[in-house]
Amino acid sequence: GAGVSQSPSNKVTEKGKDVELRCDPISGHTALYWYRQSLGQGLEFLIYFQGNSAPDKSGLPSDRFSAERTGGSVSTLTIQRTQQEDSAVYLCASSLDPNSYEQYFGPGTRLTVT
Amino acid sequence: AQTVTQSQPEMSVQEAETVTLSCTYDTSESDYYLFWYKQPPSRQMILVIRQEAYKQQNATENRFSVNFQKAAKSFSLKISDSQLGDAAMYFCAYTRYKLIFGTGTRLQVFP
Numbered sequence: 001g002a003g004v005s006q007s008p009s010n011k012v013t014e015k016g017k018d019v020e021l022r023c024d025p026i027s028g029h030t031a032l033y034w035y036r037q038s039l040g041q042g043l044e045f046l047i048y049f050q051g052n053s054a055p056d057k058s059g060l061p062s063d064r065f066s067a068e069r070t071g072g073s074v075s076t077l078t079i080q081r082t083q084q085e086d087s088a089v090y091l092c093a094s095s096l097d098p099n100s101y102e103q104y105f106g107p108g109t110r111l112t113v114t
Numbered sequence: 115a116q117t118v119t120q121s122q123p124e125m126s127v128q129e130a131e132t133v134t135l136s137c138t139y140d141t142s143e144s145d146y147y148l149f150w151y152k153q154p155p156s157r158q159m160i161l162v163i164r165q166e167a168y169k170q171q172n173a174t175e176n177r178f179s180v181n182f183q184k185a186a187k188s189f190s191l192k193i194s195d196s197q198l199g200d201a202a203m204y205f206c207a208y209t210r211y212k213l214i215f216g217t218g219t220r221l222q223v224f225p
Contacts (some may be wrong), residue, residue: 043215089157098211101147105159
């Protein structure tokens with residue numbers, strides 16, 4: 001079956017612009033996670049969704065970052081007024097439910113802010 | 115707060131030989147899961163092996179096995195009969211729902 005998909009694969013944007021990153025989880029997976037992978041910070045948790053609600057947003061680095069999930073499926077991570085330090089690979093993962101623990105990752109979106 | 119430490123930034127192994135990657139973690143919880151993920155240059159994170167903390171028996175998946183020492187909070191990965199395709203970044207991760215990753219070990223495999 002289809003795995004987790006993310007789009008775009010790569011995104012180059014100018015400092016100050018807004019960007020939207022999309023994640024399509026595996027069908028039927030209720031839990032969805034966003035992570036960020038950067039040279040300086042390694043792999044960091046950003047936000048977790050259970051269905052459409054986000055019980056844990058503790059990893060979002062600033063109020064420029066927001067995320068939503070609609071219909072218990074697709075999720076969008078939005079970064080407003082991008083900064084150079086936002087350059088990273090943004091990874092999305094899904095799991096059947098939060099108790100299943102095993103997370104399946106998408107291929108990531110590489111964001112470059114110039 | 116939970117932390118995961120991988121003290122080996124880089125490791126190398128010859129094809130067909132065995133290599134062990136180290137990982138330690140810190141947590142006050144008694145129920146959790148531990149994983150090893152592989153990330154090749156394609157960026158795709160691939161689950162290699164998982165270990166439930168309540169299980170004493172070490173997990174094994176084909177050529178991959180772990181040495182889980184709960185009291186010592188240690189979780190090493192052993193790769194036997196290394197293959198060229200094993201070359202990648204390997205991340206140790208702890209979870210109770212969100213993954214907390216170590217900094218990774220880059221494994222090189224030489225023919």
